[in-house]
Amino acid sequence: MMLIKCPHCGARAVTEFTYGGAAEIARPADPVGVSDAQWTDYVYMRDNPRGVHDEVWQHSAGCRRWIAVRRNTLTHDVIATADPGKLPHR
């Protein structure tokens, strides 16, 4: 069982969490001005790294907060967790 350390509730089973995708995907500052290709890139295109990946998860069965999780997609090691946007720089 993968354990994720919620910054508020402590280590909990992954079944309490909902995956929210890659972290820090910046919404275009000028949504009207971007091209369809740029918009498609923002909405759909994601890296699929083998290794360390920054993600957002929601502690949906716990405090219901969104949290940031740095996880190794190969080993499932949870390297760090924090409030959204607060993961230390890699």
Add this chain to the structure above:
Amino acid sequence: MCFTIRKGNVSVAVENQRISALAELAVPAIPAVPGRGIVLWQRHPLAMLNLRGPGDRAFRDGVRQVCGCELPSSPNSSNVCEEGEILTLGPNEWLLVADPDTRWSENMKIACATLTDVSHARVVVHVEGEKAREMLAKGCPVDLHAQRFPGGTCIQTSIAKIGVIIHKLHNENDIAIYAARSYAGSLWHWLTASAAEYGYHVVAR
């Protein structure tokens, strides 16, 4: 608590009926195995208020002055005081639990607080007995052992995929489970099925 209904052209104030979601289910039963076992009982009726606020010093002082009860200071914890209990639900969220005749109400004036009466939202079942922890471990991903989960601990998690609040009282073998009332039947089914191997009694308290 009262509310008003219309009968023809006349408004009638009626006492708010506190009918438990387990009214037909949590009835005293013959123990499946006599002797050591699980005791199940429903805590009903209850007043519950959801409290949200910043959790800073001024807010805590306000809650203490108005409610006469200190907010729990750490995550996953609770405070029991004369008027009732305060359970921590999240970094800015608490649940106030008390008897229905409590003076706590959503009209309390606490600076920066949002209070919502959620008395009808949940069903509360207590699981008691030496085997209570072992039994709940069948469906709960959190370690309820006293070393990790001492008396007074309060968490939100799931039991058999049903979202619950688990509050361990200061008696190590008394665990209160709060679930949405719409899940009451499903939770009860799971509890009685899981308690069957130890035997269980349903009692009225």
